[in-house]
Amino acid sequence: MGPLYDGAVYPLSLLVDWFGPVAAVRTADALDVWPDREERKPSRPAHVEATVEFASGPIVRLTASLYAPHRSREFNSLELHGDDGSLYLADSGALAADRDTVSVGGSGRQYVSAPHPRPRRERRYLSGPERLAEALERGDASTTGGRRAAHVVAVCNAIERAAAEGSRVGVDDALTDGIRRADSDSPSTRPPRRGPATRSDGGGRAVDSPAVRDAAIRLPPVGFGCSRYRDGEYVDRIDSVATALDAGYRLLDSAELYGNESRIGDLLAAPGSPDRGGLFVIGKVWNTNHEHVLEACRGSLAELGIDAFDSYLLHWPEAWAYQGPLSDLASKPPAEQERLTFPTDENGDPATVDADLETTWQRLEALYERGLTRTLGVCNVSLSQLRRIADVARIPPAVVQVESHPYLPRTELVEWCHERGIRVIAHSPLSASGLLEEPAICDVADEHGVSPAEIALAFHVDRGVVPIPASNDPDHVVANLAAARVRLSDADRRRLGALEDPEFTRE
Ligand SMILES: NC(=O)c1ccc[n+]([C@@H]2O[C@H](COP(=O)([O-])OP(=O)(O)OC[C@H]3O[C@@H](n4cnc5c(N)ncnc54)[C@H](OP(=O)(O)O)[C@@H]3O)[C@@H](O)[C@H]2O)c1
Numbered sequence: 047m048g049p050l051y052d053g054a055v056y057p058l059s060l061l062v063d064w065f066g067p068v069a070a071v072r073t074a075d076a077l078d079v080w081p082d083r084e085e086r087k088p089s090r091p092a093h094v095e096a097t098v099e100f101a102s103g104p105i106v107r108l109t110a111s112l113y114a115p116h117r118s119r120e121f122n123s124l125e126l127h128g129d130d131g132s133l134y135l136a137d138s139g140a141l142a143a144d145r146d147t148v149s150v151g152g153s154g155r156q157y158v159s160a161p162h163p164r165p166r167r168e169r170r171y172l173s174g175p176e177r178l179a180e181a182l183e184r185g186d187a188s189t190t191g192g193r194r195a196a197h198v199v200a201v202c203n204a205i206e207r208a209a210a211e212g213s214r215v216g217v218d219d220a221l222t223d224g225i226r227r228a229d230s231d232s233p234s235t236r237p238p239r240r241g242p243a244t245r246s247d248g249g250g251r252a253v254d255s256p257a258v259r260d261a262a263i264r265l266p267p268v269g270f271g272c273s274r275y276r277d278g279e280y281v282d283r284i285d286s287v288a289t290a291l292d293a294g295y296r297l298l299d300s301a302e303l304y305g306n307e308s309r310i311g312d313l314l315a316a317p318g319s320p321d322r323g324g325l326f327v328i329g330k331v332w333n334t335n336h337e338h339v340l341e342a343c344r345g346s347l348a349e350l351g352i353d354a355f356d357s358y359l360l361h362w363p364e365a366w367a368y369q370g371p372l373s374d375l376a377s378k379p380p381a382e383q384e385r386l387t388f389p390t391d392e393n394g395d396p397a398t399v400d401a402d403l404e405t406t407w408q409r410l411e412a413l414y415e416r417g418l419t420r421t422l423g424v425c426n427v428s429l430s431q432l433r434r435i436a437d438v439a440r441i442p443p444a445v446v447q448v449e450s451h452p453y454l455p456r457t458e459l460v461e462w463c464h465e466r467g468i469r470v471i472a473h474s475p476l477s478a479s480g481l482l483e484e485p486a487i488c489d490v491a492d493e494h495g496v497s498p499a500e501i502a503l504a505f506h507v508d509r510g511v512v513p514i515p516a517s518n519d520p521d522h523v524v525a526n527l528a529a530a531r532v533r534l535s536d537a538d539r540r541r542l543g544a545l546e547d548p549e550f551t552r553e
Pocket residue numbers: 270271272273274275299300361425426447472473474475476477478482497499500514515516517518519521522523525526
């Protein structure tokens with residue numbers, strides 16, 4: 047066997063799956079290089095280079111070499127470059143790839159590792175042929191692979207011919223007709239197919255009724271928090287939002303209070319950003335705008351450059367005095383931002399107004415009816431406040447966002463929501479004092495070979511709650527998304543469950 051059939055078949059199979067059939071081999075060259083000192087010599091040229099043209103457009107430069115040894119770091123690597131960005135796959139033949147083997151580089155940005163957000167399915171060596179043999183024994187028709195594999199072999203044959211003849215060779219393969227281009231909606235941008243309710247997708251042990259499962263909206267297992275607040279200060283988070291999108295986060299938690307919607311909008315409009323349809327964008331109306339939700343929502347949509355939110359939430363149940371539109375807060379001096387967002391009365395207390403929760407919810411429903419948001423939700427509610435909303439709602443809440451972590455699991459509220467198909471989002475999942483140094487969390491993390499933060503996030507994913515961690519550290523951004531793949535045991539759950547602290551208050 048030469049390097050085409052030993053190595054090139056792996057990346058070629060992936061490329062044919064993604065881009066469909068190869069139309070032609072434009073150029074090819076085969077070198078019969080091999081060290082004289084070696085006793086055994088490949089029967090075909092040890093080094094082959096080719097330029098391969100796919101019928102759907104992409105051009106691939108292929109280097110297949112046995113001269114560069116198998117253990118070379120670059121064996122089986124694949125780079126894809128498009129107008130809007132690049133993708134690097136370290137090992138296209140891997141059966142058990144590490145999380146770091148796929149990297150994405152948005153246009154003009156550094157490569158970022160993109161961990162797969164779903165639990166990893168372990169594959170043993172040769173498990174593919176074993177499954178094929180079992181299917182043949184059962185008499186099942188082959189569902190994938192046979193025609194594609196034959197086409198890949200036809201491409202290798204064409205590369206050999208092109209190298210021998212020194213000319214372009216068409217891949218006029220009868221089997222090509224059976225090769226379909228993979229769905230252009232790639233797995234990394236497609237919203238997760240399964241809802242929160244099945245144990246197998248890592249979501250929702252609390253829910254198992256099909257009706258509730260169907261009612262609940264589909265969310266990525268982990269989202270990204272876009273708040274600019276960090277330890278009482280405003281910090282710029284735009285670079286980390288860009289990193290998060292490249293790493294594969296597909297849920298962004300934004301709010302007019304965070305003041306950076308226009309900068310997120312610039313990012314979403316830039317080349318290389320995910321398609322709008324593959325993103326779940328959350329917005330929130332601030333406390334000063336309970337009586338002006340239409341103005342607030344339209345302003346946020348305009349700044350973000352989108353037509354509608356996937357979910358629009360009430361940031362807090364309490365209403366404060368109106369201060370005018372809160373547009374582009376990040377561009378204003380901090381004192382001005384504070385004045386606009388935290389109005390106080392003559393005693394220095396929050397300037398509250400008498401806007402009842404039920405009426406505010408009805409105003410939000412009007413936004414839904416105008417098509418400005420696909421779903422509605424509420425943050426920072428107690429169960430009794432949530433019941434009040436549910437009692438009057440014509441459009442029931444689809445999302446409830448509350449602070450939650452192992453000290454504050456909010457079990458009763460989470461179960462109440464899950465029984466009704468309401469998704470729960472955990473804000474501030476990592477920043478409770480002492481959480482990431484908590485011995486039980488550190489022990490579970492050590493046993494899984496991950497960081498305490500990943501365990502604190504896996505705690506939510508495991509029970510069907512979506513955590514929205516924030517981070518300015520690219521390594522943390524990547525690791526936090528990978529937390530969705532951690533599988534907790536019953537013993538882990540018991541240890542994390544024992545951390546509940548009924549006295550917990552945020553300092
Ligand atoms: N609805 C609401 O009222 C509400 C309220 C609060 C927050 N939220 C939402 O929740 C989001 C997150 O909450 P938050 O901003 O309070 O932050 P958080 O996610 O609870 O914690 C962020 C802190 O954790 C650190 N961190 C992140 N990943 C880490 C890792 N893998 N290892 C070690 N440390 C790590 C960060 O430092 P590094 O930067 O160094 O990683 C940062 O100091 C907000 O952005 C916002 O979207 C909503």
